[in-house]
Amino acid sequence: MPEVICTTVYQFPELSDAAKEKARSWYRELGLHDDWWDAVYEDFGRVCEILGIRLKTTPVRLMGGGTRAKPCIWFSGFWSQGDGACFEGYWSHAKGAAVLIRDYAPQDATLKGIADRLQAIQRRNFYQLAAEASHRGRYYHEYTMSVDVTRDSPTWQPPTEDAEEIVTEALRDLARWLYRQLQAEYDHLTSDEAIEEGIIVNEYTFTEAGRRFG
Numbered sequence: 001m002p003e004v005i006c007t008t009v010y011q012f013p014e015l016s017d018a019a020k021e022k023a024r025s026w027y028r029e030l031g032l033h034d035d036w037w038d039a040v041y042e043d044f045g046r047v048c049e050i051l052g053i054r055l056k057t058t059p060v061r062l063m064g065g066g067t068r069a070k071p072c073i074w075f076s077g078f079w080s081q082g083d084g085a086c087f088e089g090y091w092s093h094a095k096g097a098a099v100l101i102r103d104y105a106p107q108d109a110t111l112k113g114i115a116d117r118l119q120a121i122q123r124r125n126f127y128q129l130a131a132e133a134s135h136r137g138r139y140y141h142e143y144t145m146s147v148d149v150t151r152d153s154p155t156w157q158p159p160t161e162d163a164e165e166i167v168t169e170a171l172r173d174l175a176r177w178l179y180r181q182l183q184a185e186y187d188h189l190t191s192d193e194a195i196e197e198g199i200i201v202n203e204y205t206f207t208e209a210g211r212r213f214g
Contacts, residue, residue, distance in 0.1 A: 008208065009214045010207070012199045013200070015206060015208075016210075019207075023204075023206050023212070024192060027199050032190070037182055037185065043181065046104065047111060047174075048089060050104055050115075051091070051094055051174070052091055052093055052118070053133075053174075055071040055072060055087060055088070056090070072087060072089070073178070075179060076140045077186070082141060083179075084139075084144075085141065086145045087178070088134050088135050090132055091130065091167070092130045092131075097115045101114075111177065114170050114174055117166055117169075121162070121167060125151055125163055128151045128152045128153050129151055129163060129167065130152060132147070133146070133171050134146050141175070142175040142176055143172070147168040151163070
């Protein structure tokens with residue numbers, strides 16, 4: 001004989017503290033949505049543009065058969081030794097970068113410092129420096145970036161002795177900055193507050209013990 005079993009279900013705010021924790025754990029196990037880092041990448045692209053960095057891109061095939069250009073940015077994270085972020089791109093002098101980065105991110109001392117260092121080394125080289133950042137190896141962190149610095153001098157002057165070290169470290173600092181932004185975004189998206197908001201918005205219901213039901 002068929003039986004009808006009735007179960008009382010609850011909205012998240014109606015659960016006990018212990019049941020809420022079980023509900024949050026269930027939602028976390030679903031994982032973040034694909035490309036959760038898009039907003040961070042978009043912000044990073046704007047920062048690169050201001051600093052005079054043109055990110056390399058790679059074609060990505062779309063489900064409809066076309067392609068789109070994906071910036072060459074990679075990261076791994078966030079709990080293992082060797083985690084980090086890196087990128088590939090071309091850097092050259094960007095007029096007014098030190099001022100523009102202050103307008104874009106007035107509270108960010110790291111970005112201001114990077115812009116100031118890049119501007120200072122350009123000044124010492126008569127604004128003739130250029131660099132290419134490339135990724136090497138199978139890991140993703142700032143030290144997997146190799147940086148080749150050149151000088152476009154009409155009299156064949158080489159870069160100043162400190163140019164390669166300063167530019168390399170500035171670009172690696174930018175990769176470190178990117179990693180911190182990614183980690184902050186991940187921490188926000190997996191925080192209790194964000195998890196609870198997702199549960200409530202989607203109107204999930206649970207048993208009294210916090211088990212997903214319905």
